[in-house]
Amino acid sequence: MPTFSVRRHAGIALLALLALSAALSLAGCNRNGGETGVVAESAPPPAPMQAAAGYAGGMAMKDQRMRSVEPAAEPSASEAQQDGTPLERFLAVRQDLSVEVPAEQLADAWGKVRDLCGTLKCELLSSSLLRETPQQPGNAMLEMRVEPADVDRLLGGLAGVASVVSHTTTSEDKTAEVIDVEARIKNRTEFRDSLRVMLRDTVTKRTMTDLLAIQRTLSDTQAELDAIATQRKVLAQQTSKQHIQIQFTAKRALVSSGDGYSPMRNALRNAGSVLSESVGSLITFIAAVLPWLLLVVLPLGWLARVLWRRRRAS
Incomplete structure (x- = not known):
């Protein structure tokens, strides 16, 4: 009997503890649920207020539609290729050559290379020819843009008529600039x-001021687009063709001063020029002294x- 009484009291205490724990849990859930409901749920506005807000938003959108149509951010060159495909490179190649003829x-070689450019996919940019004169040696120049496939043919034709003294090749990477312009x-x-x-929208009602603003923005955008398209064409010319400049100079004979040098032979070779210089100096001296002879020496x-005759007579 005592054992049964102890067990009954223990069961009652356990049930009381379980009831207290369940009550506390329900109270916490109600508290959290109430707070969440306050934050997450709000009473919808009345229908008239919703209609007014929708009308005001539509009017604001209609008034600001012109200013809100802005171009998206332009992608940079580093973000142009995101799919892992190889990036196409655009290089501006330039070749500068100096040749001797x-x-x-000289004039014949210059003309042959210029005519060869006319038979290839070559654009002649500028050309000049200065023939040899007693005061200065002759020289010539050609500047052109050539398709990469025809560069070897042009240089091969040049090697057949002239001796290449120097050949410089430079390249500039225009990839980033091309990608930015295309974007x-x-x-x-x-x-x-x-x-x-x-402008073609006939449903939306706009004022004449709005229409004029749209037209003015359209004209400015088209002008800017034309300028960018011209810049792209210039880049295409620079990257699709190679810029080649050829400078023609006349060969100069070098005088050797080795074992074959002879002072006597050199003096005989220069005798004519020395004699002509001496005769020229003499003529210059006579021309300078003759006026003084006529003005001073003859009267004296x-x-x-006269004085000598008078003295002799006396």
Whole structure:
């Protein structure tokens, strides 16, 4: 009997503890649920207020539609290739050559290379020819843009008529510039098309001021797009063709001063020039002294003769 009484009291205590724990848990859940409900749920506004807000938002969107149509951010060159494909490179290649040709063949060699450019995919940018004169040697120049496939043919034809003295090749990477320009073209084209759609829209009511603003923005965008397209064409010329400049000079004979040098032979070779210089100096001296002979020496001679005759007569 005592054992049964102890067990009954223990069971009652355990049930009391379980009831207290369940009550505390329910109280915490109600508290959290109430707070969450306050934050997450709010009473919807009345229907008239919703209609007014929708009308005001539509008017604001209509007034700001022109200013809100802005071009998207232009991708940079580093973000142009995100799919892992190889990036196409655009290089501006330039070649500068200096060649020597015999003086009597300079004009002929220059003309042959210029005519060869006309038979290839070659664009002649500038050319000049200065023939040899007693005061200065002759020289010539050619500047052109050549397709990469025809560069070897042009240089091969040049090697057949002249001796290459120096050949310099440089290249400039224009990849980033080309990607940026193409992104700007795409972006401005989309912006221009959206403006044209707004002008053709007959459903939305716009004032004359709005229409004029759209038209003015469209004109400015088209002008900017034309300028960017011109820049892209210039880049295409620089990267699709090689810039080649050839400088023609006349060969100069070098005088050897080795064992064959002879002072007597050199003096005989220069005798004519020395004699001509001496005769020229004599003529210059006579031309400088002759006026003084006529003005001073002849009157003094005549006076001396008169005095001598008088002295002899006396």
